[in-house]
Amino acid sequence: MGIARVAVNAGHARICVFRGYLMEYPDVNAPMPETTNSKLADAMGEGDSAAGPGRRDPTVHAARHAIEILRCISQSQPEIGVSDIARRIGLHKSSVSRLVATLQAQRVVERNPHTDRVSLAPGLIAIAAPLINHMGISQASRQRMAQLAEESAETVNLSIWDGREAISIDQTVGPNAITHYAAPGQNNPAHCTASGKVLLAFASEADRSAVLRAPLTRYTERTITEPAVLQRELARVRETGLALNRAEFSEDAGAVAAIVRNVNGQATIALTITVPMYRFSKARERKLLELVGHAARDISGQIGAMTAAGIARRQP
Structure with a gap:
């Protein structure tokens, strides 16, 4: 699992995590590894039909659109359709569908199998x-x-x-x-x-x-x-x-x-x-x-x- 830094009861400041267990570790001064979810960024950036000339980083805009989608869903009670989301945030329906599919794969939104409408998911x-x-x-x-x-x-x-x-x-x-x-x-x-x-x-x-x-x-x-x-x-x-x-x-x-x-x-x-x-x-x-x-x-x-x-x- 790697090394974690947490406070332990008697003031021990550094431990290692081995198979899910905390154990005192003598030296963990090395920086923690950073991780990123590149797959999420890549998936959210692909095929954004709203992207046009002069937009230097489509992934940044895709991330912003994903946040707009989440906000749009959170303001809807309790579900909202993809077409309504597209209209509210000004994106093509196909772009919204791709972003929703990516968010669904990450378990932060879910689709009602009966209505195909979208709601927030507990993964958030x-x-x-x-x-x-x-x-x-x-x-x-x-x-x-x-x-x-x-x-x-x-x-x-x-x-x-x-x-x-x-x-x-x-x-x-x-x-x-x-x-x-x-x-x-x-x-x-x-x-x-x-x-x-x-x-x-x-x-x-x-x-x-x-x-x-x-x-x-x-x-x-x-x-x-x-x-x-x-x-x-x-x-x-x-x-x-x-x-x-x-x-x-x-x-x-x-x-x-x-x-x-x-x-x-x-x-x-x-x-x-x-x-x-x-x-x-x-x-x-x-x-x-x-x-x-x-x-x-x-x-x-x-x-x-x-x-x-x-x-x-x-x-x-």
């Missing part, structure tokens, strides 16, 4: 995860996550569903010297992680069908790769609101997860405790499932209370 949350850490869901959950990390002595994560996978949006690192680390915005496969399974179990039928139809990639010997087996697992998760991963995604890590419900009772968030397998006995598994279930219910209540308070403040 992965991009905005650092901001979300200081807002909304995280405000309602952070104190309880810290308490859970202390109770369990393990790292606690909060994730949301993006239609295919779970996306980590917040994290409280556990107190142990060796602990799990998942940066906000990290994707977790639906079929072999605790957060993915608990969110998939409560996802729409269309999302579940799409995951079950796609190849279930094997990551370890314990990964579920048979759709029928996964369906049975998801049925159990729906009954209990709890999911389990014992070295299904990584040989070194296990996890338990519980569903968090919003003010409308919708199952939209996963609360996860991740633990190294050498600390994940059956007795500890039972205890962690109990802890994460209680904490998820508490956070559900806190989200509801914050939402109700916000509505009350907005009322005249």
